Amino acid sequence: MNYHFSNLMSRQSDSVEKLLKNTNDPAMIPFSGGNPAPEAFPVAELSALCGRIFAEQPVAALQYNYSSGYPALRDTVKRWVRERYGVGGGEDEVLITTGSQQGMLLTARALCDPGDVVLCEEFSFLGALNSFRSCGADTVGVAMEPDGMSIGDLERKLKAHPNARFLYTIPNFQNPTGVTLSAEKRREVYRLACRYGIVVLEDDPYGELRFQGEDLPPIKTLDEEGRVIYCGSFSKVVAPGLRVAYAVANRELVTRMSRDKAGDDVHTSALPQILCQRFLEETDFAAHLTSLKQVYRRKARLMMECLDREAVPSGISYLPIDGGMFLWCTLPEGADMLDYCDRLAAEAHVAVVPGSAFAADEGAPCRSFRVNFSTPADEDIVRGCEQLGAFTRTYLGR
């Protein structure tokens, strides 16, 4: 039969599937992924905890639970974000979400009617952009600089779009650019959000993946009036397959979003929630994070060394990073980035993600592409960069 699809459904593109179509080819070196490093998964600890959960609290793991989250996990997260980041006091509550992705959707559903605007970094996490668009919102980009979004451009966009409902930002090791929003700019972002009356959705999946430099306080630490929704996740610090994340926000927002979540998936799967709760409470989480950072430091430095040797001399530049999972590479002026990425995959068997996929303003010009170093094995990083370098020398004729 011919289906009558909703207007929202008709807006959804198949760009993600197209992007990922190469990832099943075993000959392809996957610089296009966004998976955490599997060698950093705490398998033994999670396995032991699972056994204890089934022995000690099987009904909690298997019965229906609360839409706002497993109460002990909400408490643990509340304590953790307070001690670690200094957020979540006063009128704030914790909502457990099925991955941060669900936090994005619930925020957009709560705040946006079709035609409303969500301001985003000009290149941003594709899953979030898709989620906002699936609620009928238009995404508008704010220019990026090496220390995070341009404050001047943010104010221009706020003036130009009085129907902007919230600003979406990934302050640490942004996806896809790797850029970190400076402390000064965090204060400016908050000040402008107050002045123009919008909410800030602060998405911080990578904050614990800093391998050099000093942590910066979340924008949420400046929040005195429930303006900032802070999203954290267990995906990068424990395991993404569990799909456990959280939002810290004013209790009015949490109540609304929790009610909406009940109509989405009732609650986040209980066993993974208990696994995360007991992992934080019963293992040495600090030691786990330390070993995680070592893995990411090694892989990031290896990737940067290889790019410096193989690709930079051919004319590719990239933004240096202090953490996260991604590097943002840029081709010289005049280069056709989409053609480069297509042929890089077809001829050199290296998959990267064309930067245009991350454009908040669809169709914006872009000469950049994203590479990931957490998914490929170390030897694939080396080999992939060699193949990328050789291809680039020929492609750019240098």
Place this chain on the structure above:
Amino acid sequence: MNYHFSNLMSRQSDSVEKLLKNTNDPAMIPFSGGNPAPEAFPVAELSALCGRIFAEQPVAALQYNYSSGYPALRDTVKRWVRERYGVGGGEDEVLITTGSQQGMLLTARALCDPGDVVLCEEFSFLGALNSFRSCGADTVGVAMEPDGMSIGDLERKLKAHPNARFLYTIPNFQNPTGVTLSAEKRREVYRLACRYGIVVLEDDPYGELRFQGEDLPPIKTLDEEGRVIYCGSFSKVVAPGLRVAYAVANRELVTRMSRDKAGDDVHTSALPQILCQRFLEETDFAAHLTSLKQVYRRKARLMMECLDREAVPSGISYLPIDGGMFLWCTLPEGADMLDYCDRLAAEAHVAVVPGSAFAADEGAPCRSFRVNFSTPADEDIVRGCEQLGAFTRTYLGR
């Protein structure tokens, strides 16, 4: 700050929270619940499988997975629904969802624009109604009869609402009425859906909880053109806390819904998916279902016996059932059902759900309430019915 909530969010009611507010009182006998019987959870099998999963396939359980579902589970479900129900051939595909609740939301998002209509049984699953309404759809009820929805009324509603996008039905042991749609009416429902060009969303969480009588073929078995979305769930046959369910539908619908799901929670938690897959493949699922039916048969018969003895003589009637988890009780003409339910909780410490909570047409008159027998322990069924009976005798003055 004062939040600017979306129009959809402003429509959401807090009726569910209000309904459940009594459930934390330990003195309250919980006939209001909808939880599967915890004594039927296969704890030992799931615990053993968890150990094997962490030993044999930890990365599959912990890494990102596919939005459409863990491939082996999709295959297992495809085989299961084919062999068990005779559905899912030809152009159909399987989508794994985070509980059937997500199947409801994805269907409504795919097919409904704000102001469109979803036809429902006149009293229906509150979570589904909320989910449809949260997409801006209006729910319109079709009159219920002891053998399922009235076909005459269905046709009247189809004529009256040309913007009806789909019919939502729970054909087996319907929530809240316990009614099963007869085989003849299933054929009529499908015929009318074809004639009026709408999709059928067939939600079958309780089909395996039949404790007497013969199984009836799903409406989906009649489907020759991808008109029926069949939703099944592991919530009642394995455990609801896992949040693993599935939709069987035409591949075009599955592709669209899977893309939309990627923007919701990326994918359903992987470990619970693998648990369900291996539970079906590696344990004696038929034997598990047999023991499950024994538990539900015992509890249902106990509840009906107690109601016959304690409540029916006072003027309460109920529809007999062949399976499921609920009984639909009706007060005599003239009784004020909401007042009865409030005072039953306050004075007799028995929580039931007022039937009006399930009304597809909000504000429709209702003298019925729902009682559940799967959540309370056997002794609470006996004691709760005694308390309900004593209260009713006084309340109705019989």
